[in-house]
Amino acid sequence: MKLKKMKLRTKVFAYILIFAMIIIALLWVFQIVFLDDFYKMIKTRQIQSTVDEIADHIQDNVESNEMESFLYSTVINGEYCIQVWEKDSEANGKEYYTRLYQDVLTNPGICGYQNDTSISVEDHDLYMQASENDGEATMSSSNSISLPSGVKIKNDFDGITVGRIIYTEDDTKYFLIVNSRISPVNETVDTLVQQLGIITTVLLLLAFAIALIIANNVSRPIQKITAKARHLGKGDFDIHFDGKGYLEIEELNDTLNYAVQELGKVENLRNELIANMSHDLRTPLTMITGYSEAIRDLPGEDTKENIQIIIDECTRLTNLVNSILDLSKIQSRVEELKTEKFNLSEQVRTICERFDTLLKKDGYEIQYIQDTEEDVYVEADQEKISQVIYNIIGNAVHYTGEDKKIYVRQTCMNDIVRIEIEDTGKGIKEEDIPYVWDRYYKLKTNHKRQELGTGLGLSIVRGILELHAVRYGIISEKGKGANFYFEFPKVKE
Structure with missing residues (x-):
């Protein structure tokens, strides 16, 4: 059955169920399918916000104790790994970076503020990306992370690393790296699948019940009005519409009751019109016939007065017919104005x-x-x-x-x-x-x-x-x- 041919109750019922299924589908899509993507997107934004705060502190008070206090506080509250390097010289820092990053993997924590010129960061992959991208780069790490001088560190978790090149007022260049671990969402997804299964069942049952109630409440008053309206086609103008339920139905009742009254008046006028027209047409015809027969059958009735009466009644009949024709032309918009x-x-x-x-x-x-x-x-x-x-x-x-x-x-x-x-x-x-x-x-x-x-x-x-x-x-x-x-x-x- 096509939707446009369905009854109102069936349509309302179907629309509410479709709406409920769309809501359920959206819950499954966003809570299960895109959960990992949303989690990574939010985590990346949090890390970028942290990088902004650290960069501001580096530019303002890189040599102060307040800097170290702020970094420790950020690490503890956000569970980040933070590394800061000053622009280095040509020395090889392979051993230092290996030891430094393995310390980072053990527990989230500050990896240090380093201004030792024996350490080089210009070979760091993240640094090279940041140099080519207005001083900032973001890298997702999985299983291994590349450090300066070609060092790769194995790890057992996924993470997001954001690097930024920072310049202080005296044009000193620093390279900031903030790393955060990404917790796996597999267990969360399994939990959500079970919860959403229950929620889906409950929502469908509720939607079915609510749709049935609403559909009946909406359609019942209309069905009553329709049943009474059928009597109008049979010429019954004594009916009264009294359906209730909501404002639109009450307004429709008032409109239909008014229409019934007007139709009744029109019907009465139509009956009166037929009776009156018949009377006005029959009267002159009767007089014309009567006087004509009198002139024909009775001697001495062939007088000017009787003939004038016949002429007057013919004129009256002609005027009546002309008036009817004029009114018909005007009402049908056939008559044109000059x-x-x-x-x-x-x-x-x-x-x-x-x-x-x-x-x-x-x-x-x-x-x-x-x-x-x-x-x-x-x-x-x-x-x-x-x-x-x-x-x-x-x-x-x-x-x-x-x-x-x-x-x-x-x-x-x-x-x-x-x-x-x-x-x-x-x-x-x-x-x-x-x-x-x-x-x-x-x-x-x-x-x-x-x-x-x-x-x-x-x-x-x-x-x-x-x-x-x-x-x-x-x-x-x-x-x-x-x-x-x-x-x-x-x-x-």
Whole structure:
């Protein structure tokens, strides 16, 4: 089975076990395979640090008793062999070096500070390496060590030797050798192998148990959510997600519960839309059919009034179908904007005058208020903005209060112009405002056939304004009317 097709519980379980095995493998590699290398590396660094300290003392007080005291202290604390030679003459020091180094092999200790000119070190292998390497060289010794004048000393242990050429302030040259024994790690490795075997077994058992617990705790809440989520596909919106365990699951529960509520609302709106659309389509068709049959079958029914009713119902049906098509185009982003610069103030003013003239006989009053004497220009699709203004004013006429007043305001704020259309009706509850833009939204009342418009106007308004990517909204309180507004950036005339 591929890892990407595994269940979450299996993946979590596998990841934790893999992590545990990686940790165990690292322990074995570093504690067993590379133990000797790490030990030698650390020992070499310690010796080099000791060489630095001794070199500083030689440069400062090579003739003092403090020097010998420091060397003895270093030997005892670090278990080193230390040798110091002053630059020598041509004499052969073979016998001296042989005796000196055999003393060193017996016990770690100071091999002496020697300034006898009868001793030569320039033939020493370590000295020659140091001379070619900025005055310092490191040599690992095993079984035998070469001394000056070709002498080789047999030994039974491994060691590390560091040599350094030192110059004092009076340009006197000294050669410092620090040697340290390297203890064999075979016994340590054998001990670690046994310990790591036990540790590996315990860690694997613990990792298995912990992985099983974590995998179950992580996957169980998700499995519960998945089981409930399957009901959504069946149209069951009465479920409630209540899984617990960790923060992300609780946040997912809240999100899914919110989604369920919204899906329920959408489903209700869909059902209402179908019912309302069926009603609005069936009503004009019924009237057209009825009056047509009356004209056909009944003598004297062939009147202008009956024919005008048929024409009006056909017009209403055409407008409804056109509104549905417009809304469909806008929501599918098929509709393209034909932007141009135009006088927004003049356009709003003209539409208000048309409404006022048309509705004055019914007692309606449309008041247009402009805060500046100069007209404002914007860049937008003029035809669609006209449609926006018509639809919002038409909606205000439908819902305004008993005084039948509608206020249309133009307000300029720096580089922004705001158009507000306010009615004096019953207003909208704050929690209902987001749904006002939905098709056939109604304020807790039964659907009735629109006397003006199609019931899709505000949905079309929202689509057009979103196509223009401008700010829009509703300001309303229950019982205080509703204020619809939209804003556009101003442009120069």
